[in-house]
Amino acid sequence: MKLGMIGLGRMGANMAQRLLRGGHAVVGFDPRAEARAALQEQGAETADSLAALLAKLAPPRVLWLMVPAGEITDTTLEALLPLLQVGDTLVDGGNSRYLDSQRRAATFVEHGIEYVDCGTSGGVWGLAEGYSLMIGGAEAAVERLRPLFECLAPAPGRGWGRVGPVGAGHFAKMIHNGIEYGLMQAYAEGFSILHHKQEFDLDLQQLAEIWSHGSVVHSWLLELTAKALAEHPDMHDIAPYVADSGEGRWTVDEAIALGVPAPVITHALIARLRSRDAESFADRLLAALRNQFGGHEVRKG
Template sequence: MEFGIVGLGRMGGNMARRLAQKNKKIAIMNRSFNVTEALARDTGHMACKSYADLVASLEKPRIIWLMLPAGEVTETALSTLLPLLSPGDLIVDGANAHYQDDALRAARCAEQSVEFADAGVSGGVWGLENGYCIMFGGSNAAAARLKPYMEALAPTPMTGWLHTGPVGSGHYVKMVHNGIEYGMMQSLAEGFALMKDKPGFDLDLAAIAELWRHGSVVRSWLLDLSADFLVEDQALDDIAPFVADSGEGRWTALASLEQGIPVPVITLALMMRFASQGKNDYAAKMLAKMRHGFGGHAVKKD
């Protein structure tokens, strides 16, 4: 056994489950050991209480896959892990880290002759059943070592995974992927909003979503998901109009500025998420007061 996963949240835990389904035994670790123990009982994987236990349980050269929040948590994990590892070991950052951080982390690892790879993972909660789409950056040697695990995690051994290039390229491609996702989601949401509020037609949004799934140029997994929930509830009255942003949309918008490449759809989709979080409220109040000031238009009070 050479492979371990640290971080058993929705993505990391289901990745461990999928590897178990593919008969690959691994070591697993989570901040909460009860989570680790429960998953080990379900999968047959080896439960580890600490980084030291995890490293000791794996044969050299080891592969340790981190599924941790970007930033300080990942930095702390690296600082704890590196003194425990041996030359030739490989660390994979499989979370949504910024691609520019990857080069710095790879340099830290190289000081101890430890390899580093970055992996962007898409598939969400459905990855366990359908397989994950994985884009990863690193050396050719690292790619060769990761190949059996990519083949197990992906939808098929031949599809759904790609060695995108050097360190950083995997997270960069995943960043752009998530930016595109923002734009696709926003356009679908806007289109259905137009149809919902069209007077006189009484449009069946669930039927339209199902129609578009077959032969339409806008058919997609996002449309499939929309069709499923619209069958249950078209009004969505119990859903708060608040949409969080994970950070990758921001990184994509910033990359467009750095590279001088216009991405208006992605950027506007990000702005709409900010607006849904109440970050447009003060600006809207300013607009209302200006309109009142020059035209005497009524101001609506909360």
């Protein structure tokens, strides 16, 4: 199956490479010439425009988007729509919000174009280890794309599946990332407590390695924790600033809308927001209030 890949950032390029290694033909497009050149070195064809990309694919065409969620996805899809024809299939493998995927799918289905949303997990390790794929879309459309999913997944029968209609794939990935927030926060807090117990002079990387074998808290994230601690034992060279790409917020929004308590994921999100406030007005006001009612000392800053 010959696939058009749109978006050759690190993850898109790695997915294209994995497909190439699996014997699939790939034509890649990215507005950056250097990204196209890098993919060409891996043996793929490239195109310097969306129109040129489509011209290199025989109908019915399959196009896989790996672009950032939000406006750039909408802009790309708007540019693609007049170039597509009945029977073509679009796969959004980025981190789009499921509501956006449902909205977009409705537009493309009106034009006879299949729309599949694919929540994709695996990060920079997916090229070697395979990707976890949560897929939403019509059963027949997903089945047609089976060879691609089987190639990208860790194994043909493992790590991927159709989880429901359009929107379900990105919804599942959204919750997956919300869970990830909570897991990461738990590891971070636990290792922070270990770090502050100075009387034992604990080797945190050693503990992470020990827990990575036979422990009930073993996970791939713990293995990555051990790797991070080996590279940055004291974390002095890393700023305490944690970004978020949106999925945690959407997960908390959904929990509130459904009336489902999710305190761990919510706290993990708030902890990330808190990490960015180096000049916290709230903390300054708290100190001032303690001084007002109890005469407690206020540190000048």
